[in-house]
Amino acid sequence: EAAEKGGYDHFMIKEICEQPKAIRDTLKGRLDLEKKKVVLKEIGLDKEAIERIDRIFITACGTAYHAGLVGKYVIERMVQIPVEVDIASEFRYRDPLITENSLVIVISQSGETADTLAALRMAQKKGARVLAITNVVGSSVAREADDVIYTWAGPEIAVASTKAYVTQLIAIYLLSCYLGQLRGTVSGEQLEEIIEALVRLPGQAEAVLKQQTQIREMARRWAKWEDAFFIGRSLDYAVAMEGQLKLKEISYIHAEAYAAGELKHGTLALIVEGVPVIVLATQKEVYEKTISNLQEVKARGAYITAVAFESDQEIGKLVEETIYIPDTISLVAPVLTVIPLQLLAYYAAVERGSDVDKPRNLAKSVTVE
Numbered sequence: 001e002a003a004e005k006g007g008y009d010h011f012m013i014k015e016i017c018e019q020p021k022a023i024r025d026t027l028k029g030r031l032d033l034e035k036k037k038v039v040l041k042e043i044g045l046d047k048e049a050i051e052r053i054d055r056i057f058i059t060a061c062g063t064a065y066h067a068g069l070v071g072k073y074v075i076e077r078m079v080q081i082p083v084e085v086d087i088a089s090e091f092r093y094r095d096p097l098i099t100e101n102s103l104v105i106v107i108s109q110s111g112e113t114a115d116t117l118a119a120l121r122m123a124q125k126k127g128a129r130v131l132a133i134t135n136v137v138g139s140s141v142a143r144e145a146d147d148v149i150y151t152w153a154g155p156e157i158a159v160a161s162t163k164a165y166v167t168q169l170i171a172i173y174l175l176s177c178y179l180g181q182l183r184g185t186v187s188g189e190q191l192e193e194i195i196e197a198l199v200r201l202p203g204q205a206e207a208v209l210k211q212q213t214q215i216r217e218m219a220r221r222w223a224k225w226e227d228a229f230f231i232g233r234s235l236d237y238a239v240a241m242e243g244q245l246k247l248k249e250i251s252y253i254h255a256e257a258y259a260a261g262e263l264k265h266g267t268l269a270l271i272v273e274g275v276p277v278i279v280l281a282t283q284k285e286v287y288e289k290t291i292s293n294l295q296e297v298k299a300r301g302a303y304i305t306a307v308a309f310e311s312d313q314e315i316g317k318l319v320e321e322t323i324y325i326p327d328t329i330s331l332v333a334p335v336l337t338v339i340p341l342q343l344l345a346y347y348a349a350v351e352r353g354s355d356v357d358k359p360r361n362l363a364k365s366v367t368v369e
């Protein structure tokens, strides 16, 4: 096992560090840099079938579900089709309004999760076409879906998913560009901007990983916490969901994610002197709104850690500590903002002496209901 870990203490940190490569591998062969287009040869859906889609459902469990939350924002923005996201164990029993014109996207690292597989079968029974995003070639989900986009993260061993998540995001960006191209809902300029941003991501992910020493230092403080709150708006909220799950599942610190604007409807009552709040602030359209939410928790004495773009000159002055990520477009920021959250969860768990790769009560692949 030591050899498989390649010199790292745990599979989880090895897999976090493999993310630049996983992103690069998942993009490989799927971008036409000359024509500024996305090429997804594996998808059998033709232009006519794509034009018929009037509703998209995304369903998954755990971390893959959190990738689906990002998917809703990105697909609605780029493809202009309403998207619903559901946890597979809910979706399969709630009799969703699926028709032959629905596209159901299932996301699963392992391709073997029982609830996700059942959701896939139910959707097909109702006549929908199912597209799977999965990391395991030949898995049950891959075999049964009508279309498959593979993520090329390589084997993920740690129970807490990291590199699979970022590649699921990449698959979502690629799919959104592809559907947008065919439906004519994204302009050539937008496509060019997104493709350029995608190409820069592996190098930018490397840059985030270089801050490990600083993040490890921060995690020493985090390790002492018993509760933490993650807040953000729009795509930052979706990443906050993944950040809190990482922290909970391996460090056993209680954590919750909130849409920043929702705090005032209840949770703000829990924000008192010294309560840790992680604020994600990378979404341009709602930046000012997020900062005013930050001010609300600051006024109540929260201990604030911000995750923001390098070019953000202001946020650092308002908070206790800031983790900077390289500048990019808001749409792809989740790929970078999640990395410091993974690292913080990892180092806090190590500091607390948890069994990082095999957290209590959890399994890598949940093949029974």
Ligand code: G6P
Pocket: 061, 062, 063, 064, 107, 108, 109, 110, 111, 112, 113, 116, 159, 160, 161, 362, 363, 364, 365, 366
């Ligand atoms: C388990 C794992 C999670 C994972 C979830 C869904 O709970 O511990 O890390 O996100 O299953 O797994 P899947 O293989 O379907 O993505």
